[in-house]
Amino acid sequence: xxxxxxxxxxxxxxxxxxxxQVSDEQATTAVAKxxxxxxxxxxxxxxxxxxxxxxxAVRESSVPREELFITTKVxxxxxxxxxxxxxFDESLERLGLDYVDLYLIHWPTPQFDEYxxxxxxxxxxxxxxxxxxxxxxxxxxxxLERILKECDVKPVLNQIECHPYLAQNEVKEFCAKHxxxxxxxxxxxxxxxVLQDEVIKKIAVSHGKTPAQVVLRWHLQNNTIxxxxxVTPARIEENFQVFDFELTAxxxxxxxxxxxxxxxxxxxxxxxxx
Numbered sequence: 001x002x003x004x005x006x007x008x009x010x011x012x013x014x015x016x017x018x019x020x021q022v023s024d025e026q027a028t029t030a031v032a033k034x035x036x037x038x039x040x041x042x043x044x045x046x047x048x049x050x051x052x053x054x055x056x057a058v059r060e061s062s063v064p065r066e067e068l069f070i071t072t073k074v075x076x077x078x079x080x081x082x083x084x085x086x087x088f089d090e091s092l093e094r095l096g097l098d099y100v101d102l103y104l105i106h107w108p109t110p111q112f113d114e115y116x117x118x119x120x121x122x123x124x125x126x127x128x129x130x131x132x133x134x135x136x137x138x139x140x141x142x143x144l145e146r147i148l149k150e151c152d153v154k155p156v157l158n159q160i161e162c163h164p165y166l167a168q169n170e171v172k173e174f175c176a177k178h179x180x181x182x183x184x185x186x187x188x189x190x191x192x193x194v195l196q197d198e199v200i201k202k203i204a205v206s207h208g209k210t211p212a213q214v215v216l217r218w219h220l221q222n223n224t225i226x227x228x229x230x231v232t233p234a235r236i237e238e239n240f241q242v243f244d245f246e247l248t249a250x251x252x253x254x255x256x257x258x259x260x261x262x263x264x265x266x267x268x269x270x271x272x273x274x
Contacts, residue, residue: 001038002243004225006156007179010133012069012102014220015242016041018185018229019050027053030231035061035068037237043159043227045073045106046091055095070095071102073137074122077274079105079114084121088130103131104159108143111272115143116150123153135159137185138268141174148178157181157225160268163189164200164215167259172224183225188212190264199254207245216242218255 002014017034019027019042027050031042040063044054051072058068072095078087088103103122108115115136122134136147137159147155158175162168162184175182188195195211204214212228216239219226228239247255266273 001040002220004181004223006133006181007154008133008156010101010156012133012156012181012225013039013041014225015039015216015240016043016069016071016225016227017236018043018227019054020045020048020185020229022048022050022053022229022231024050024053026050026231028057030236031057032061033233033236035063037240039236039240040067041069041071041227043071044095045075045104046078046087047073047075047106051091051094052096055097059096065097069101070097071104072100073104073106074118075106076109076112076272079109079112079118081117081121084118085124088121088125092130099130099132101132102156103134105136105139107138107271108136108140108268109272109274110143110269112274115139116146119147119151119155123151126153135180138271140268141171143268144174144178144180154178155180157183159183159185159227161186161263161265162219162224163187164194164197164218164255164258165189165260165262166264167256167261169259172222176223181223181225183227184219185227186264187219187226187228188215192264194258197258199258203247203251203254207247209245210238212239213242214247215255217245217247218252221247221252
């Protein structure tokens with residue numbers, strides 16, 4: 001496992017396991033399998049409705065709690081200072097844990113203009129020791145600039161949609177400048193077109209790896225934290241086998257050139273669903 005050191009000194013696994021669109025019951029089995037395969041970072045959220053299942057797998061794991069890195073998120077309808085504190089208590093209760101390692105704002109929902117107050121609630125949870133690190137998801141540069149200007153604790157990371165067809169170069173550059181890691185959701189383009197790309201397939205053949213493993217390796221070598229999701233045991237294991245090979249500089253450049261700035265998810269500046 002590769003680890004990154006966040007801007008507050010906390011170490012975080014660079015490869016984690018996501019559980020978006022996984023049922024509560026499935027989450028327990030999938031997370032247990034992921035931990036068995038070697039993952040120690042698990043990413044969930046209130047809106048995924050599987051915090052109970054994730055927490056059950058974490059509590060039943062033979063891996064000590066302090067060796068696991070658990071992330072959850074506050075949903076759009078729970079934004080605002082007091083609402084966020086309440087939402088965190090509810091998430092912690094569902095997880096059945098004493099603390100979480102990382103708590104994130106799920107979307108900026110700029111129409112409602114509550115993300116600064118929401119982040120200030122995250123700062124309180126951080127100062128109280130109930131979360132080890134705090135950050136954001138789906139924040140564009142303008143949203144990050146406000147957090148940096150109006151809040152005291154720098155986000156440790158920004159979790160965004162990112163894959164070879166959506167390289168997010170401008171956001172990555174801004175985050176790097178401010179010592180904020182980028183964490184990729186949908187890192188494999190949700191198993192879509194990217195994995196069928198001829199460039200990806202050619203590189204995979206040359207390394208004796210799958211297209212998915214090549215894309216995950218591209219993320220890792222670009223200093224991106226990555227959280228692939230699967231409920232298939234073989235694929236959970238396959239996605240973890242990415243530390244025994246390296247892409248060349250030329251291969252990285254070939255993949256970099258695939259960028260189309262093409263999103264599958266919502267545009268963060270327009271996503272205001274509650």
